[in-house]
Amino acid sequence: MATLSEQISALARKIESTKDGIETEEATKNAFIMPFISNVLGYDVFDPAEVVPEFTADVALKRGEKVDYAIFHDGSIQLLIECKPIGSPLDLRHAGQLFRYFSVTSARIAILTNGQEYQVFTDSELPNRMDEKPFLVFDLLDLDRSLLPEIQKLSKDAFDLDSVINAAQELKYVGGIRRLIADEVKEPSDDWVRYFVSRIYDGKATQRVLDQFRPLVAKALGQYVGAQVNDRLKAALGDDANAENDASVAARQQTKIETEPLVEADTPSPDIVTTDEEIDGFNIVRAIAVAEVPPERVSFRDGKAYFAVLLDDNNRKPVIRLHLNGQNVKFVSTFERGKDAPTRHDIESVVDIYRVSDQIRQTIRSHLT
Incomplete structure (x- = not known):
């Protein structure tokens, strides 16, 4: 039942x-x-x-x-x-x-x-x-x-x-x-920003100062929430998850992904290095995904063009693509029902992945039907 x-x-x-x-x-x-x-x-x-x-x-x-x-x-x-x-x-x-x-x-x-x-x-x-x-x-x-x-x-x-x-x-x-x-994390109000400004800024909390601090408060809150989720996820998954991550990193470093859709290379590429930032991004995606599927069903494949997160390690079930290796620009690509091409979302840090939580969950649900 x-x-x-x-x-x-x-x-x-x-x-x-x-x-x-x-x-x-x-x-x-x-x-x-x-x-x-x-x-x-x-x-x-x-x-x-x-x-x-x-x-x-x-x-x-x-x-x-x-x-x-x-x-x-x-x-x-x-x-x-x-x-x-x-x-x-x-x-x-x-x-x-x-x-x-x-x-x-x-x-x-x-x-x-x-x-x-x-x-x-x-x-x-x-x-x-x-x-x-x-x-x-x-x-x-x-x-x-x-x-x-x-x-x-x-x-x-x-x-x-x-x-x-x-x-x-x-x-x-x-x-x-x-x-x-949740509302304040997404878009901090003046009162919320003023609370933090009053404790870390010596000057007067004018509207201009509040507007300057608003994105900083949003970023700090997002980073804190992301860190808490990651810590809980790691604790829930335990040592098996750490071993899985280590094995996955070693395996994916031998995988080359360059074209649309995802295509596995015939030979390993030593040029592909999975960064700590990509692993952090993957853990955030998996933390979002556990609302729909068990965490072990979410995996990744790293490549030169992007870092791909997949459902069931199936390149026909992409969840999101992370483009984090650019020197000046970072973005993610989500998949929406009815659209032929992925949708680009510019981000400042991996914590901003939480902004596309709805798209991630909807994509996973579409793969389950």
Whole structure:
């Protein structure tokens, strides 16, 4: 039987490959949301004792209003789900049904979704009144794997309402802080830059000074995050990974890659030297890739023209190409569905590879379909 992670990965691949052809809310429900309820959460969508579509309850002044799905567990309503079309922004102004139904049913969990993004709410602030902010937010195409245990708690076999409610307050604030940090790492705000400037710069923090320090703060934060990810990845992979890297470096130094697509040379080339910077770049790519595949499936081949990262050591499954040996210019090339040629992205350091994380993960998912 497939695990929760495997079911989510399979659904994510389906969303990625078919979402452009889905235009309505009803199609979104059938293609993405019902499979999530059935395959990920484990409820029988064809059993009215478990899942009731278009659920109606008597709501004052709103009689006959429906919520898209009501999910029953142990004979009572536990989850309410309101759906929007794929690609639509999730705005609570358009989810009045959830607020109203939350107060007149036994449900303690409400979900707002467009089939790709899920926002999960409870009543942590006032009893029987749905919070205005979700305690759990996740995107199936960019899933934080640390949230899998929280999603698991909503499933039929592992449903644990008390655990969900108890963890909701902490999850809401920790998740909010993490999203703020992510935004600041991508594009530091004036307040964030001013915090660092005030501690390392003796002059006045004018707007000109803030603008000068902004890219430096972004670079420092990116380097720090990259170092933390690499350290965790190395620790997780252990000595086997180090041995694999050493063997790979020795082997790839004998490989010549010069043309498109990747072609292995017939004879070894002693001119190819795999640098520490290329290995750092490879580790960053692999750290990004572990959201989709086990790290051992990601390998590299070094050549004169570029350093290639591959899935399953298959030159027909390129993940990204690193061009790091130029004296003045460094860039990476990503592969996007529907484009014949790779897309170039100029970078200043290997840490900037994190800026193309979405492209890397999407490319890997395309190789898995």
